[in-house]
Amino acid sequence: MSLAHAILGLLQQEERTGYDLKTSCFNQTVAHLWPADQAQIYRTLDKLVEQGWISCTVKIQRDRPNRKVYSVTASGKAELTRWLQCSQPLPIVRDPLLIQLYFADQLPNAAIIQLLEQQLIARREKLAECENIELPMLNDKSASRDQVMQRLVLELAIQREKTYIDWLKTGIDIISCQKEE
Amino acid sequence: MSLAHAILGLLQQEERTGYDLKTSCFNQTVAHLWPADQAQIYRTLDKLVEQGWISCTVKIQRDRPNRKVYSVTASGKAELTRWLQCSQPLPIVRDPLLIQLYFADQLPNAAIIQLLEQQLIARREKLAECENIELPMLNDKSASRDQVMQRLVLELAIQREKTYIDWLKTGIDIISCQKEE
DNA sequence: TGTTAATATATGATTAATCAAATATAAGAT
DNA sequence: ATCTTATATTTGATTAATCATATATTAACA
Numbered sequence: 001m002s003l004a005h006a007i008l009g010l011l012q013q014e015e016r017t018g019y020d021l022k023t024s025c026f027n028q029t030v031a032h033l034w035p036a037d038q039a040q041i042y043r044t045l046d047k048l049v050e051q052g053w054i055s056c057t058v059k060i061q062r063d064r065p066n067r068k069v070y071s072v073t074a075s076g077k078a079e080l081t082r083w084l085q086c087s088q089p090l091p092i093v094r095d096p097l098l099i100q101l102y103f104a105d106q107l108p109n110a111a112i113i114q115l116l117e118q119q120l121i122a123r124r125e126k127l128a129e130c131e132n133i134e135l136p137m138l139n140d141k142s143a144s145r146d147q148v149m150q151r152l153v154l155e156l157a158i159q160r161e162k163t164y165i166d167w168l169k170t171g172i173d174i175i176s177c178q179k180e181e
Numbered sequence: 182m183s184l185a186h187a188i189l190g191l192l193q194q195e196e197r198t199g200y201d202l203k204t205s206c207f208n209q210t211v212a213h214l215w216p217a218d219q220a221q222i223y224r225t226l227d228k229l230v231e232q233g234w235i236s237c238t239v240k241i242q243r244d245r246p247n248r249k250v251y252s253v254t255a256s257g258k259a260e261l262t263r264w265l266q267c268s269q270p271l272p273i274v275r276d277p278l279l280i281q282l283y284f285a286d287q288l289p290n291a292a293i294i295q296l297l298e299q300q301l302i303a304r305r306e307k308l309a310e311c312e313n314i315e316l317p318m319l320n321d322k323s324a325s326r327d328q329v330m331q332r333l334v335l336e337l338a339i340q341r342e343k344t345y346i347d348w349l350k351t352g353i354d355i356i357s358c359q360k361e362e
Numbered sequence: 363t364g365t366t367a368a369t370a371t372a373t374g375a376t377t378a379a380t381c382a383a384a385t386a387t388a389a390g391a392t
Numbered sequence: 393a394t395c396t397t398a399t400a401t402t403t404g405a406t407t408a409a410t411c412a413t414a415t416a417t418t419a420a421c422a
Contacts, residue, residue, distance in 0.1 A: 001408075002277040009284035019370050033279045040409065042371065065370045065417045084284060085292050087299045088277035090307065092379095093341075096183040096269035098214045098334050103190035103265060105327035111266050118268045126271065138355055146286035148359060153279050156348045160274075163344040167337045174319055178329060182378075200400050221379065223401065246387050246400045273409095 002088070004044050004053075006034050008072060008080045011054055015071035018042045029133055029150070032157050045070055053079050101171070112175050120168045127161035130154060183269070185225050185234075187215050189253060189261045192235055196252035199223045210314055210331070213338045226251055234260050282352070293356050301349045308342035311335060 010016065010025050018041050026036045036044075045068075048054040053076030059067045072080070097119055104112045135151045136143035143151065191197065191206050199222050207217050217225075226249075229235040234257030240248045253261070278300055285293045316332045317324035324332065 002275065002280050003408085006280045006283075009280070012284070017370075023369090030283075033283060034275050035273055035409095037410065038371090039373080039411085043373095046372095061369095061417090063418065064368085067370070080284070081287065084281050084288055085296070087296060088281065090300070090303050091274055091276040091278075092216055093272055093274055094183065094215050095272040097272075098337065099183050099187045099190070100265050100269065101330055102187075102211075102214060102334050103193070103261070104330050105325075106262065107265055115266070115268060119271070122271050138351075144286075145359065148355065149282055149285050152352050152355060153283050155351070156279065156345070159344050159348055160341075163340050164337070167340055170319075170336070171333050174329065174333060178326065184378085198400075204399090216379095218380065219401090220381085220403080224403095242387090242399095244388065245398085248400070 001044075003034060003036055003040065004048060005080060005083045006030065006036075007041070007044055007048065008053060008076055008083075011070055012072045012077065012080060015069050017067045017069055018045055019067070021045075029154075032130060033153060048076070051079075052076070109175050109178055109180055113172055116168050116172050116175070120165065120172075123161055123164050123168065127158065127165065130157045130161060182225075183215060184217055184221065185229060186261060186264045187211065187217075188222070188225055188229065189234060189257055189264075192251055193253045193258065193261060196250050198248045198250055199226055200248070202226075210335075213311060214334060229257070232260075233257070290356050290359055290361055294353055297349050297353050297356070301346065301353075304342055304345050304349065308339065308346065311338045311342060 007021060010021060010030070016025075018038070021041050022038050026034075026041060045054070045056075049056055049070075053073060054070045055073050057069050057071075059069050061067060097115065100115060101112070104115075133154055135154055136147050138148065138151055138155065188202060191202060191211070197206075199219070202222050203219050207215075207222060211217075226235070226237075230237055230251075234254060235251045236254050238250050238252075240250050242248060278296065281296060282293070285296075314335055316335055317328050319329065319332055319336065
C-alpha cells in the first residue's frame with residue numbers, strides 16, 4: 001500500500017506525529033499526490049509500528065496534549081528503499097464527469113456546457129493551488145536533489161490540470177456548435 | 182455512486198445482461214473511464230433493481246445458460262437524467278509513481294530512470310489502446326451526437342496519456358543530468 | 363465563568379473496490 | 393471420453409477509503 005510508504009518517506013525526512021503528518025503534509029503538497037484523512041493516517045501508523053518499520057516515543061508537553069512522535073527504524077528504512085525501486089501499476093482514474101459526458105447526448109447543449117464550465121472553475125482553482133507551491137524550477141542549478149524530485153512531481157500535477165483545462169475549453173467549443181437532438 | 186449511473190446509461194442504450202456489461206462495455210471503452218470488475222457489476226445490478234431503476238427479465242436459452250436481461254425503468258431514466266446534470270467532484274488521483282519520485286532523492290539516478298522508463302512503456306501501451314478505439318473525429322460532420330460525446334471523452338483519455346508521456350521523457354532527461362548524492 | 367479554537371489521538375460504521383472461487387450449461391477440440 | 397473455452401451468475405473475504413464522532417488538554421477570548 002502506497003500510503004504506508006508515503007508515511008514512511010515523510011517520517012524519514014523527520015520524525016513526526018500523526019497530527020503533524022495530517023496538518024503539514026497531507027493537507028499541503030502531499031494532498032495533490034496521495035490524499036489521506038486523519039483516521040487513515042493514525043491507523044496506518046499503528047500498522048507500521050506492528051510491522052516494526054517505525055517506532056513511537058511519547059513526548060510529554062506541559063502546555064498541550066502529549067504527542068506520539070514516530071520515527072523510522074532500520075528495517076523501515078530498508079523497506080522504503082526496497083519499495084521505492086518496485087515498478088508500480090498505473091493509477092486507476094475514475095472520473096464521474098467522463099461518465100456524464102459519455103451519456104450526455106440526451107442532455108441539451110446548455111446543460112452539458114454548464115457541467116464543463118463548473119469543472120473548468122474547479123480545475124483552475126486546483127491549478128492555482130499547485131502553482132502556489134514554492135519550489136525551485138527544473139533549470140535552477142542551486143536546487144537540491146530532493147527539491148528537483150519534488151518539482152518534477154509538481155510539474156506533472158500542473159501539466160495535468162493544464163491538459164484538463166484545455167480539453168474542457170475545446171469541449172465547450174465543440175458542444176456550442178452541436179445541433180441539438 | 183457513478184458506477185450505478187454508468188450502468189444505467191449503458192442499459193439505456195440497450196438492454197443487457199451483467200455478462201454483456203462486463204465483456205462489451207467494462208472490458209472495452211468504458212474500461213478507460215470507469216473500470217469495474219464482474220462482482221461489482223452484478224452487485225450493482227441487484228442494487229439498481231432494489232431501487233426500482235432497472236428491471237430484470239430471464240431469457241431462457243437452449244444452447245447456452247439463461248440470461249438475466251436488465252432494462253431501465255421510467256424511474257431509472259428519470260434518475261439518470263437527474264444525475265447527468267449534477268456537478269460532480271473532481272476525481273481523486275492516487276499515483277504511486279509520484280510518491281516514489283517524491284522520495285526518490287535517496288535512489289541512484291539509474292534506479293529512478295528505470296522506474297520512469299517502465300511507466301513510459303505502460304503509458305505508451307495505454308495510449309495505443311485509446312488510439313485504437315474507432316470513433317469519428319471531432320471535425321467529422323457526419324458524426325452523431327453520441328459519437329461526438331464519446332470522441333470528446335476519448336480525446337481527454339488520449340491527451341492525458343500524451344501529457345504523461347511527455348512528462349516522463351522530461352523527467353528522464355532531468356534525472357540523467359543530475360549529480361548523484 | 364463559560365465558550366471557542368487549536369492541538370492531539372482514537373474508534374465505529376459504512377462504502378467502494380478487489381480478489382478469489384464456486385457453480386452451471388453447452389460447444390468444440392483432442 | 394475428457395479437457396478446454398465461452399457463456400453466465402453468485403458469494404465470501406478482505407482492503408482501502410471515507411464519514412462521523414468521541415475524548416482530552418490547554419490557550420485565548422469575551
